[in-house]
Amino acid sequence: MSLNTGMKMIKTETVTVENAAKTLGSGSLLVYGTPAMLLLVEKTAVALLDGHLDEGMTVGTNLNVDHVSASPIGCEVSCEVTLTEIDRKKLVFAVEVKDPAGVIGKGTHERFIVDAEKFQNKANGKFDK
Secondary structure, eight states: OOOOTTOEEEEEEEOOSTTBHHHHTSOSSSBBOHHHHHHHHHHHHHHHHBTTBOTTOEEEEEEEEEEOSOOBTTOEEEEEEEEEEEETTEEEEEEEEEETTEEEEEEEEEEEEOOHHHHHHHHHTTTOO
16 A cells, blocks of 8 residues: 555546536536535545555545535536545545635545455345345
8 A cells, every 4th residue: 555645636527417416316406416526526536546555445434525616517626635644444535626716515535445355245245144
């Protein structure tokens, strides 16, 4: 593992009808949907970890992100995650999502390092009792 606190990653996407609140069922307006923003946060954290851990070796366990401003269709949004804490298998990221007018989302995201095969087997056998 070659992870260090302070590592950063930025990913961007454009607000479209497909990732709008109205389409995603999280609201009735054609603005960037909170579920899309949260997915971008997770994708950005996973991208930061790419090449530093074996593939599929983390799972998201906590998202605490405030969606503080709406972004209209056509707007580009960017998500920056910064690895702020490594506590054995727990990884904590500071999150900031922006559009050209400023911050639209801010908070934290946590992921845990897992053994992918054990984790998948446990999930698959969840109801085998």
